Amino acid sequence: MPAAPQRPRGLKDILPAEQPYWVVMTRAAEAMAVGAGYQRIDTPIFEATELFVRTVGETSDVVTKEMYTFLDRGGRSMTLRPEGTAPVVRAYFDAAMNNGPQPVRLYYLGPFFRYDRPQAGRFRQFHQFGLEAIGDAGAGLDVEVITLGWRWYGALGLRGVSLQVNSIGDAECRPRYRDALRQYFRPYLDSLPADDRARFERNPLRLLDSKDPQSMSLLEAAPRSLDFLCEPCRAAFAQVQAGLGRAGIPFAVNPHLVRGLDYYTRTAFEYWHESLSGAQNSLGGGGRYDGLAEDLGYRPTPAVGFALGLDRTEGILQAQESAPAIYALAVEPSALEGMKALAEQIRERGLAVIADVSDAQLDVKLRRADRMRAALVLLVGLPEDGTECVSIRDMKARAQQQVKRGELHDRVRGMLAAHAAVPG
Numbered sequence: 001m002p003a004a005p006q007r008p009r010g011l012k013d014i015l016p017a018e019q020p021y022w023v024v025m026t027r028a029a030e031a032m033a034v035g036a037g038y039q040r041i042d043t044p045i046f047e048a049t050e051l052f053v054r055t056v057g058e059t060s061d062v063v064t065k066e067m068y069t070f071l072d073r074g075g076r077s078m079t080l081r082p083e084g085t086a087p088v089v090r091a092y093f094d095a096a097m098n099n100g101p102q103p104v105r106l107y108y109l110g111p112f113f114r115y116d117r118p119q120a121g122r123f124r125q126f127h128q129f130g131l132e133a134i135g136d137a138g139a140g141l142d143v144e145v146i147t148l149g150w151r152w153y154g155a156l157g158l159r160g161v162s163l164q165v166n167s168i169g170d171a172e173c174r175p176r177y178r179d180a181l182r183q184y185f186r187p188y189l190d191s192l193p194a195d196d197r198a199r200f201e202r203n204p205l206r207l208l209d210s211k212d213p214q215s216m217s218l219l220e221a222a223p224r225s226l227d228f229l230c231e232p233c234r235a236a237f238a239q240v241q242a243g244l245g246r247a248g249i250p251f252a253v254n255p256h257l258v259r260g261l262d263y264y265t266r267t268a269f270e271y272w273h274e275s276l277s278g279a280q281n282s283l284g285g286g287g288r289y290d291g292l293a294e295d296l297g298y299r300p301t302p303a304v305g306f307a308l309g310l311d312r313t314e315g316i317l318q319a320q321e322s323a324p325a326i327y328a329l330a331v332e333p334s335a336l337e338g339m340k341a342l343a344e345q346i347r348e349r350g351l352a353v354i355a356d357v358s359d360a361q362l363d364v365k366l367r368r369a370d371r372m373r374a375a376l377v378l379l380v381g382l383p384e385d386g387t388e389c390v391s392i393r394d395m396k397a398r399a400q401q402q403v404k405r406g407e408l409h410d411r412v413r414g415m416l417a418a419h420a421a422v423p424g
């Protein structure tokens with residue numbers, strides 16, 4: 001028999017047990033984005049290769065090495081989208097959104113593709129939630145976008161997230177910073193790997209993105225973009241920090257944070273998680289990209305946005321929380337029908353319930369609920385006098401309480417909210 005086909009390296013299935021987290025993440029994203037006036041946009045899964053090559057500048061760059069590029073039957077070069085911003089900007093001009101009221105607020109959710117070396121937290125198909133606010137240069141919009149990302153992690157109940165912000169200046173002040181970086185790195189040039197030497201020549205800001213240990217150790221003492229900002233960039237960065245302060249969002253100014261590509265200007269930010277380390281510590285990031293439209297061949301148009309990875313966030317949610325599911329079981333066989341009716345009622349009111357309809361022993365059913373990582377277990381009993389009684393067990397807190405039928409639904413909702421995720 002021929003060997004069964006293998007799942008390609010770097011790809012994964014999103015299995016049923018993981019789906020509740022995806023439901024929670026996408027619903028929170030939609031609620032957050034729509035609530036702030038962002039409209040959904042879906043761009044194609046692949047685009048003309050040219051669109052992405054223009055955003056990275058040089059075809060020999062590491063970014064283009066990560067692209068899934070193929071020739072279609074007409075001999076045209078196409079690429080599976082490695083990121084969402086360039087396609088959204090293309091669509092903005094294609095649909096003449098630049099002629100309407102500005103800024104245009106857009107969001108997207110979907111899969112992206114990069115031929116990365118597969119490792120923990122890095123997949124060849126991964127998913128992002130992105131926001132792009134196009135057509136306004138004001139720092140107030142940077143604050144809006146950064147705040148929405150922060151609130152999204154909050155809505156998911158994700159703990160341990162930190163916000164890192166920086167400003168990388170603009171076309172006015174960046175050349176001076178670039179020169180300073182070249183001057184700093186020049187004496188070490190021979191000890192850098194080939195990729196980083198190429199970066200030194202073409203765009204030394206990209207050295208700050210380097211994953212090479214030698215380059216990274218040199219970064220500690222490297223010049224900082226904040227020391228080179230021109231007056232308008234300095235004022236904009238002060239506005240961003242004041243705005244975040246007013247919104248009550250804690251942040252750290254991180255002078256090593258950059259977006260290496262030329263079209264990025266001023267604000268750069270990332271959301272980090274304490275459980276992630278090394279090159280994969282970022283849950284998501286974004287920045288202002290006032291130069292991108294022009295690099296793509298359109299009229300210069302300021303914009304700001306973010307892309308937040310869903311795959312890593314899901315991993316953390318899974319490790320952090322019990323699955324946001326309710327598991328219902330009958331304490332004795334006589335209560336089975338009553339339990340099923342109860343599960344049905346809860347489902348009708350919009351919550352997901354798994355009903356254990358087996359005739360297994362109580363302890364077996366409880367172990368199943370535990371293995372499914374249910375947040376709450378409903379235990380339905382029928383004591384001697386025939387009146388149905390229901391208890392709720394909070395699996396994380398290991399606490400159990402009896403509740404009246406009339407109060408059951410509100411109690412369940414309240415307890416699930418404490419688990420920071422209400423699916424269904």
Ligand code: AMP
Nearest residue numbers: 116121122123126282283284285307309
């Ligand atoms: P980027 O578009 O490179 O700024 O990435 C934004 C976020 O998307 C990262 O912080 C990750 O959470 C996620 N991400 C990027 N590349 C991958 C990948 N290969 N696998 C999984 N998640 C990724």
